[in-house]
Amino acid sequence: MLHGSGLDLLPRRNAMTAPASGETISARLSIVEKHVALENAHDLDGIMRTFGETARYDDEPWDAHYSGREEVREFYTQLLRAMPDLQIDIRRRHASDDAVILEVIIRGRHLGTWRGLPATGNRIEFPLCGIYTFDESNQIAGERIYYDRATVQGQLGVFHEPKGLRGRISTALTHPFTLARVIARQGLVLTGARKT
DSSP, rough: BBBBEEEEEEOOOOSSSSSHHHHHHHHHHHHHHHHHHHHTOOHHHHHHTTEEEEEEEEEETTEEEEHHHHHHHHHHHHHHHHHHTOOEEEEEOOOOOOEEEEEEEEEEOOOOTTTOOOOOOOOEEEEEEEEEEEOOSEEEEEEEOOOOHHHHHHHTTOOOTSSSSHHHHHHHOOOHHHHHHHHHHHHHHHHHHHHH
């Protein structure tokens, strides 16, 4: 770990791959930081210039995968429309021979349709982990993100914890078959307990 820099150097994952030089890792960190700065500036053309010839974006919590420059561009177009004040705050950077990993905080206001949900006007703020891979030119080949989808949906007002009143009402309205199975299962458990 390089102390005070927020940068961890992780061990190589694949022993068959030649280790990346410090210069290569530095170039990769630089392109990722430029990428995030362009996201914060909402510069779609600039964002796309940080990707190499092939581009891939994987939003794992939604199982949404975008392959090719056109699909990745469309993802960013929708994101920047949905959150025109999007801001990404880098908390930690990790670099290895294979990837750069960022731990960030995402902030913004939901002002446009996103994933089929019309604008709520709600503010969201959540931690996210992004993993960046690279092509031979040290341009971004792919970005894969992980975050807690329920946290985001809760902040947007479309998810409620089942233990609270709103969660119970939501569950009763949206999951009658699930509730019927739970009640039936509890009945079977109670019947089995009485027999023993």
